Amino acid sequence: MSKVRAAITAVAGYVPDYVLSNAELERMVDTTDEWITTRTGIKERRLLKGDLLGSSDLGKEAVNALLEKRGISAEEIDLIICATATPDMLFPSTGNLIAHKVGAKNAFAFDIMAACSGFIYSVTTASKYIESGQYKKIIVVGADKMSSIVDYEDRSTCVIFGDGSGAILLEPAEDDLGIQDTIMRSDGSGWTHLHQKAGGSLRPSSHETVDQKMHYIYQEGRSVFKFAVTKMADVSAEIMERNNLTGDDIAYLVPHQANKRIIDATAQRMGVGPEKVMLNIHKYGNTTNGTIPLCLWEWENKLNKGDNIILAAFGGGFTWGSIYLKWAY
Numbered sequence: 413m414s415k416v417r418a419a420i421t422a423v424a425g426y427v428p429d430y431v432l433s434n435a436e437l438e439r440m441v442d443t444t445d446e447w448i449t450t451r452t453g454i455k456e457r458r459l460l461k462g463d464l465l466g467s468s469d470l471g472k473e474a475v476n477a478l479l480e481k482r483g484i485s486a487e488e489i490d491l492i493i494c495a496t497a498t499p500d501m502l503f504p505s506t507g508n509l510i511a512h513k514v515g516a517k518n519a520f521a522f523d524i525m526a527a528c529s530g531f532i533y534s535v536t537t538a539s540k541y542i543e544s545g546q547y548k549k550i551i552v553v554g555a556d557k558m559s560s561i562v563d564y565e566d567r568s569t570c571v572i573f574g575d576g577s578g579a580i581l582l583e584p585a586e587d588d589l590g591i592q593d594t595i596m597r598s599d600g601s602g603w604t605h606l607h608q609k610a611g612g613s614l615r616p617s618s619h620e621t622v623d624q625k626m627h628y629i630y631q632e633g634r635s636v637f638k639f640a641v642t643k644m645a646d647v648s649a650e651i652m653e654r655n656n657l658t659g660d661d662i663a664y665l666v667p668h669q670a671n672k673r674i675i676d677a678t679a680q681r682m683g684v685g686p687e688k689v690m691l692n693i694h695k696y697g698n699t700t701n702g703t704i705p706l707c708l709w710e711w712e713n714k715l716n717k718g719d720n721i722i723l724a725a726f727g728g729g730f731t732w733g734s735i736y737l738k739w740a741y
């Protein structure tokens with residue numbers, strides 16, 4: 413009997429309406445459209461405005477759109493895994509809240525936190541539940557309200573991030589399509605370069621931590637860049653090599669959208685031309701766990717059954733990895 417594989421059978425995405433342009437950022441901090449564009453490739457990003465709206469509200473929209481598209485009810489879902497770096501609250505999990513909001517009464521749900529690699533970590537985890545044969549319909553939803561942890565007075569981080577979400581449905585594959593291979597890596601020594609200083613058990617929130625802005629993203633951009641550019645390219649080359657793939661065999665690279673320069677370096681290392689790289693960083697910035705499913709959502713109509721696709725990400729932790737899949741519809 414051949415191995416059960418997990419395949420993506422539907423994709424949906426959601427971005428909030430508010431557009432934060434480079435021009436508006438020029439009025440907020442000491443920056444220029446030219447700097448942001450050449451250093452990152454970003455032109456605008458979306459922000460979730462309004463009181464008491466969190467990542468679960470972004471995720472809920474993507475999941476509802478996904479269910480409608482696939483024509484199934486929320487009650488048919490076995491499991492929801494939410495990849496997020498900005499949970500609504502430390503507990504309960506944002507996946508739990510999304511399951512409640514969409515009416516997935518028969519699903520269990522949990523979060524995976526792996527910064528910007530959370531989505532591919534979650535897809536890898538979900539694929540194992542499908543491969544076990546026990547679960548048939550799993551939603552992986554990446555949802556991040558990055559604006560909730562961005563300091564809009566810090567020009568080195570506020571230009572990068574945006575809010576958004578994307579969701580995929582995983583089901584048992586037919587014809588040996590779906591997820592073929594995954595490589596996931598982490599190195600906790602990298603935490604010093606990219607983290608949120610306060611709000612966890614190590615340094616609970618206090619007047620002092622808020623005064624010192626320790627609840628915002630802390631990033632040493634240049635150090636993170638060096639790791640990201642090497643690791644994302646290395647792991648993508650590794651997964652191609654061990655599956656005997658060349659650049660010609662690849663239909664699309666779906667890279668995490670952190671910085672266009674990191675994406676270009678990864679594509680170059682893989683021998684994949686720019687026409688095969690999904691890129692929407694100019695519109696949405698870095699939506700953390702939203703980037704990869706938002707790309708799949710946007711490119712869905714161009715994908716063909718059997719296409720070889722590589723997903724790749726790098727994020728805080730450090731965490732990174734790559735997934736090789738054959739598109740199933």
Ligand code: ACO
Binds near residue numbers: 451452571728
């Ligand atoms: N506008 C103008 N100047 C700026 C801005 C800005 N928005 N931000 C920083 N600068 C200045 C700096 O102050 C510095 O000035 P100095 O030379 O006088 O000190 C200069 O520009 C260069 O700064 P760098 O930080 O070296 O700029 P760099 O080219 O590295 O770009 C960036 C910064 C975009 C953050 C880049 O380092 C990067 O993309 N890093 C990786 C990000 C990433 O992949 N993160 C992981 C995923 S995110 C996650 O997991 C949550």
